[in-house]
Amino acid sequence: MKNKAQVVIIGGGVIGCAIAYELAKRKVKDIVLLEKNSLASGATGRCGAGVRQQWGTEMNLKLSIGSVKRFEILQEELEYPYDLEFEQTGYFMPAYTEKQVEQFKINIALQRQFGLDVQWVQPDEARSIVPIINTHGLLAATFHQKDGHLNPFHVNFAYARAAQRLGVDIHCHTKVLGISTEKDSIKKVSTDKGDIACEIVVNAAGGWSQSIGEMVGINIPTYSERHQILITEPYEPLFKPMVMSFYHNFYTQQEPNGAIIMGIGDPNEMKGYNMEHSLAFAKKCSSLVTRVLPPLKNARMIRQWSGLYNMSPDKTPIIGEASTLNGFYMACGFSGHGFMIAPMTSVLIAQMITKEELDIPEVKTKLDLDRFERGELFIEPSVV
Amino acid sequence: MRIQDHPIITYEKGKKVKFFFEGKEVEGYEDEPIAVALYARGYFELSKSLKYKRPRGIFCCIGNCSSCLMKVDDQLNVRTCTRQVREGMKVELQKWGK
Numbered sequence: 001m002k003n004k005a006q007v008v009i010i011g012g013g014v015i016g017c018a019i020a021y022e023l024a025k026r027k028v029k030d031i032v033l034l035e036k037n038s039l040a041s042g043a044t045g046r047c048g049a050g051v052r053q054q055w056g057t058e059m060n061l062k063l064s065i066g067s068v069k070r071f072e073i074l075q076e077e078l079e080y081p082y083d084l085e086f087e088q089t090g091y092f093m094p095a096y097t098e099k100q101v102e103q104f105k106i107n108i109a110l111q112r113q114f115g116l117d118v119q120w121v122q123p124d125e126a127r128s129i130v131p132i133i134n135t136h137g138l139l140a141a142t143f144h145q146k147d148g149h150l151n152p153f154h155v156n157f158a159y160a161r162a163a164q165r166l167g168v169d170i171h172c173h174t175k176v177l178g179i180s181t182e183k184d185s186i187k188k189v190s191t192d193k194g195d196i197a198c199e200i201v202v203n204a205a206g207g208w209s210q211s212i213g214e215m216v217g218i219n220i221p222t223y224s225e226r227h228q229i230l231i232t233e234p235y236e237p238l239f240k241p242m243v244m245s246f247y248h249n250f251y252t253q254q255e256p257n258g259a260i261i262m263g264i265g266d267p268n269e270m271k272g273y274n275m276e277h278s279l280a281f282a283k284k285c286s287s288l289v290t291r292v293l294p295p296l297k298n299a300r301m302i303r304q305w306s307g308l309y310n311m312s313p314d315k316t317p318i319i320g321e322a323s324t325l326n327g328f329y330m331a332c333g334f335s336g337h338g339f340m341i342a343p344m345t346s347v348l349i350a351q352m353i354t355k356e357e358l359d360i361p362e363v364k365t366k367l368d369l370d371r372f373e374r375g376e377l378f379i380e381p382s383v384v
Numbered sequence: 385m386r387i388q389d390h391p392i393i394t395y396e397k398g399k400k401v402k403f404f405f406e407g408k409e410v411e412g413y414e415d416e417p418i419a420v421a422l423y424a425r426g427y428f429e430l431s432k433s434l435k436y437k438r439p440r441g442i443f444c445c446i447g448n449c450s451s452c453l454m455k456v457d458d459q460l461n462v463r464t465c466t467r468q469v470r471e472g473m474k475v476e477l478q479k480w481g482k
Contacts, residue, residue, distance in 0.1 A: 233450065234434055235460050236478040257434050258480065298459060 006030040011204035013044040017159035018346030024166035031168045036175040040156040046307025051340040052091040052147040056107040056381040063341040070343030080158035090241035091147035118144045132295045179215040200327040207308030209332030222333040228281040230304035234258030309336040314377040320368040386424040401471040418464035
């Protein structure tokens, strides 16, 4: 392993690998990526794989629209030999309360301003989009065809391979033990395989981002929270879009191979690193989802697993450089939607490091770490 | 050829009945597995492989391997190597996407 680098990236998930690639693409030399386990072994490889653009704030719209544009050309650009399985089969978001209907109306107006062709769906039209939906209690829904899903493993590996081709050193099974600083700059990163002298560190450690913060004495107010997910055996095509209900707090999607994946958020989930999975989840998730999509009641579940959301206090990521430590960049606290905005996040971090003009300049003042101290929480109305 | 013997399962063979395979009327014996009845009529392809959609036929014969999943009376993913033939039942190949 090199004992000196220009940039050390901590975390081999999609965020870390994408940042490595975007930096290398901008001619940054001597980039080292450290991953304590294997690539995509954390939240990336455990996620629901959905990509949506139906957000309720300008910031998230810009991040997600920019990311989808990248996803559309990613396989070509990264010269990846396999299909990234990007399918724009849409996101269907049902509303069950008057309050949700009002919120969706506000969202759709903003989304249309950004050029998204989001449809307003009446209950009697819902079945033309999701043929197996039970429309009982459904007041309205929004549907955007250009949302979709892609294979998170392939995306992660595609970025990693492209980065390696451009000279990035990726070290898996290498644990960061500490980061040494002097005054307001970084000196070196210590790992269980040796030390690396460097001045720039990117914290892309996902569920463990707060512990990386501790190493440099920065209090990152993120915490981790288990989210569970299950998958059925493959069925012939039953429905195409991701169905995401804020009311029931679930999302479900039929994957390209026919398997149906589904998850729910649990408001009582405790903070922490627990990644066990429970029968209670399987029962609750299947009963909620089959209420809305009744034909799935005969589907056989084959597997369940869980992963960590890295939650931030306002459920919006922290993207930027620390104000108290030069060269300490954070891309964390994605709160369950890191995969879908990884392309734009990585571009922005790379632009910050190389002092380029940012594609989304307001990220610097709105998604920085200090917003929590200033009390300027970023409120996104459309999160599960 | 009709499969008669199985190492661990005894194949019952009741009276001759008619059922439907892909809309066509076929004969089988009541209580024998659907897959066995189809195999005896020369229908070897019961499903498709997951990734490349290659033909799949009888394999494990104990309801385990998922090679014989078919739609039976509108129920999806029925293991036809263990589901028994009934008079008038509707058996169909499943329609996979791409």
